[in-house]
C-alpha cells in the first residue's frame with residue numbers, strides 16, 4: 001500500500017445540524033476535504049464558522065448528520081464503541097484550547113493516562129511519559145499538578161499527552177487560543193517540530209495568523225463551508241497583506 | 247514512528263485495579279470534599295448501628311441482668327419494632343439520596359474531565375467503574391467509622407446507666423454479626439446511590455470536552 005500518498009483523513013459531504021427546540025441550525029453545510037499523511041493543516045475561520053464542529057467529526061467525537069468521515073480510509077460511522085475508543089486512543093491525539101489536563105493528576109500521570117488506556121504497563125508508560133515530557137521541555141516539572149503550571153506549560157503537557165500512543169493524527173482545536181503571543185508561538189513551533197521529526201499529521205483549527213507560516217495547507221471555512229484552500233506557496237505572498245484584515 | 251495505517255482494533259478493557267487506582271487517587275486529592283460526602287454515610291450508619299446495639303444490650307440485660315434492671319427495662323420499653331424499622335429505613339433512604347446528590351454534583355463538576363478521558367480512549371464502562379468505585383470506597387470507609395461511632399456511643403451510654411453489667415451480659419458474637427451486616431448495608435446503599443450518577447457520567451459525549459465555554 002502506498003503509505004505516503006494515502007489520505008489520512010477524508011470527508012465527503014459532511015453536514016451537521018443541531019436542533020434546539022424548534023430551531024435547527026446547520027453548522028456544517030457539506031465539507032469535502034482530503035488530508036495526506038504528514039501534512040500540517042490549518043483550519044482557519046471566524047468564531048462560530050464550524051471549526052470545532054468539524055473537529056468533532058474528524059476526531060470521531062461526534063457523528064455527522066449526513067456524509068462520511070474516513071480515517072485511514074476507514075468509515076468512522078461503521079465503528080462500534082470499542083473500535084472508536086481504540087481509534088481515539090491510538091490513532092488520534094487531541095489538543096484543546098482549554099488544555100483539559102486532569103487536575104488531580106501530575107504532569108507525568110496526565111501524559112501516561114492514554115498509555116494506561118492502551119494497556120501499557122506502568123513502568124513502560126512512566127519511561128515513555130518522561131521521554132515525551134523531555135521532548136516538550138518539561139521533564140523537570142513531571143510531578144507538578146496542572147494548576148502549578150503556567151498556561152503555556154500546561155499546553156506543552158497536553159502536547160506530550162497527545163503524542164502518548166504515537167498517533168497518526170494530532171487534532172488541535174485553537175491550541176493557542178488561551179495563550180499570550182509568545183507562548184502561543186512556542187506551542188506552534190513545537191507542533192511544527194513534531195510534525196517534521198515524527199511525521200505526525202497535524203490538523204489545527206485556529207484564527208491565529210501565526211499558524212499561517214508553518215502550515216502546508218490552509219482550509220478557510222466560513223458559515224460551515226470550505227471557502228477556499230491555500231497551498232503553502234500561495235500563503236507566503238499574502239501573509240503581509242492579511243495582517244490588516246483581522 | 248507514527249501508528250501506521252492498519253486495521254482498527256478494539257480497545258482493551260482495563261482491569262478493575264486500574265480503575266481502583268484512579269478512584270482512590272481522586273478521592274485522596276479531593277479529601278475534604280470526600281469527607282463531607284462520607285459524613286452523610288457515617289451519620290446514617292451510626293444511627294442504624296446504634297439501634298442494633300441498643301437492642302443487643304437490652305437483650306443481654308433482659309436475659310442475664312439483675313432483677314432490678316429487668317424491671318426498669320420493662321417499664322421503659324416503649325419503642326416498638328415497627329417504629330424502629332420506620333426510623334432506620336428513613337435514615338437509610340436519606341443516605342441514598344444524599345449519596346446520589348453528591349455523586350451527581352461530582353459528575354457535573356467533572357464533565358470536562360470525563361469528556362477528556364473519553365477522548366483519550368476511556369470506555370464507557372471504565373468511567374462507570376470510576377464513579378461506582380469512588381462511592382464504594384466512601385461507603386466502606388464511612389460505614390466503618392459509622393459502625394464504630396454508633397456502637398461506641400450506645401455502649402458508653404449503657405455503661406454509665408447500668409455499669410459493668412451492660413458489658414458482661416452483652417451478646418458479643420451476635421454483635422459481630424450485626425457489625426458485618428451494617429457494613430454490607432453501608433456499601434450496598436453507597437453503590438445504589440451512585441448507580442444513576444455513574445451511568446450519567448458514562449453516557450456523556452466526548453465532544454463535551456471540546457467545548458471551550460466554561
Ligand SMILES: Nc1ncnc2c1ncn2[C@@H]1O[C@H](COP(=O)(O)OP(=O)(O)O)[C@@H](O)[C@H]1O
Nearest residue numbers: 018025027045046047048049050051052053054
Ligand atoms: N452542541 C451544540 N449545540 C447547538 N449548537 C451548536 C453546538 N455546537 C456548535 N453549535 C453551533 O454551531 C456553530 C459552529 O460552532 P463551532 O463549531 O463551535 O464554531 P467555531 O469552533 O468555528 O467557533 C455555532 O453557531 C454554534 O453555536
Ligand SMILES: [Mg+2]
Nearest residue numbers: 051052174458
Ligand atoms: Mg471552536
